[in-house]
Amino acid sequence: MRKEKALLLLSGGLDSAVCLYYSIKEYEVIAITFDYFGRREAERIASQRLAKKAGVNLISIDLGFLKEISDAPIKAFKNKTPSSFIPARNVIFYGIAAHFAERVGASVIIGGHLRSDKSKFPDASKEFFRELNRLLRCALGDSKIKVLTPFIQMSKSDVIKLGISLKVPFELCWSCYEEGPEPCGKCEACIERSKAFKIVGVPDPLTKRGPGGI
Numbered sequence: 001m002r003k004e005k006a007l008l009l010l011s012g013g014l015d016s017a018v019c020l021y022y023s024i025k026e027y028e029v030i031a032i033t034f035d036y037f038g039r040r041e042a043e044r045i046a047s048q049r050l051a052k053k054a055g056v057n058l059i060s061i062d063l064g065f066l067k068e069i070s071d072a073p074i075k076a077f078k079n080k081t082p083s084s085f086i087p088a089r090n091v092i093f094y095g096i097a098a099h100f101a102e103r104v105g106a107s108v109i110i111g112g113h114l115r116s117d118k119s120k121f122p123d124a125s126k127e128f129f130r131e132l133n134r135l136l137r138c139a140l141g142d143s144k145i146k147v148l149t150p151f152i153q154m155s156k157s158d159v160i161k162l163g164i165s166l167k168v169p170f171e172l173c174w175s176c177y178e179e180g181p182e183p184c185g186k187c188e189a190c191i192e193r194s195k196a197f198k199i200v201g202v203p204d205p206l207t208k209r210g211p212g213g214i
Contacts, residue, residue, distance in 0.1 A: 002028075003026065003027050003028040004026075004027055004028065004106075004107045004108065005027065005028045005029075005030065005104060005105050005106040005107060006023055006026075006027035006028070006029050006030070006106050006107070006108045006109070006110050006148075007029075007030050007031075007032055007097055007100060007101045007104060007106040007108070007109050007110070008020055008023055008029050008030070008031050008032070008056075008109075008110045008111075009031075009032060009033070009034075009093060009094075009097060009109070009110070009111045009112070010031040010032065010033050010047050010050060010051060010058065011033065011043065011047060012033070012042075012043040012044065012045070012046030012047035012048075012050060012173065012174050013043065013046070013173055013174065013175050013189075014156075014159070014160070014163070014170065014173045014175050014193060015112035015113070015114055015151065015156075015159055016047075016050075016111075016112040017046075017050050017112075017163070017168050017169075017170070017172070017173045018112065018151075018159050018160075018162055018163035018166065018168050019110060019111070019112030019150065019151060020050060020051075020054055020056070020112075020168075021054065021163065021166040021167070021168045022150065022162065022166060023110050023150075024054055024055075024056065025166075027108070027110075029054075029056045029110075030056060030057050030058075030059065030104050030106065031047070031050075031051045031056050031057065031058045031059065032058070032059040032060075032061065032096075032097055032100055033047040033058060033059070033060055033061070034060075034061050034063050034066070034093055034096070035060060035061065035062050035063060035064070036063045036064070036066035036086065037063075037064050037065065037066055040174065040176070040177070040178070040179050040180070041179060041180075042174045042176070042179055042180040042181075043174045045174075046172055046173055046174035049172045050169070050172050050173070053169055053172060059100060061096060063092070066086055066089070066092065088123070089121075089123060090111075090121075090123035090124060090128065090132075091123060091132075094109060094111075094132055094147060097109045098136055098139070098140065098145060101145050102140070102143060102145065106145065107144060107145060107146075108145065108146055108147070108148050109145065109146070109147045109148070110147075110148045110149075110150070111129075111147065111148075111149050112149075112150075112151050112159075113129075113149045113151060113152055114151050114152070114154055114155065114156060114159065115151075115152060115153055115154055115155060116155065116156065116192075126149075126152055129147055129149050129152070132147055133146050133147055155196070156192055156193065156195075156196035157195075157196040157197075157199040157200050159196075160196050160197060160200045160202075161200055164200070164202065170204065170205050170206060171205040171206055173206065174206075175189045175190060175192075175193045175206075176189055176190050177189050177190075183206055183207070185207075193206075194207075
């Protein structure tokens, strides 16, 4: 039986990598990644290597105008907002993804958002995606495309455990907010990743080298 097509947002990070390997079991996956202003080269390379390793096609979209608040300071987001936050990012990303889902014939769009993302990024909550799906039903007419977030109730350690069972190549992922060649170990993303691997009780293969050895 032929699988349904799915368009999966692949950043190159750990969560999206596990989501990729989780999704290819059920769907014919096409990945999409976004090259926004200041995106780390290590992350971009990670998305390419993950897609190649999983045997899926990768659509790369140039969004050079899109900036993190560390690159384009905005007073409204000054307090308690991660420097990596991009205003309206998921509105933009999923809007573009919906366009490409129509073009490639995908019935679902999949994102690897976690439970903890809501506290850092307001457009990564269950409520946001519920409303986004409602909007897509209005915007796409007869199309039945919907957004799925299979990890939205899971923690980072839960996702790592799942990734281990799926044999996800964690050594190809890049989570660090810095460029490399090795993770800085000090940024929020590195600390969160390190804690999660410790909870699971396994070593992080990226601790001593960059993705794929870069």
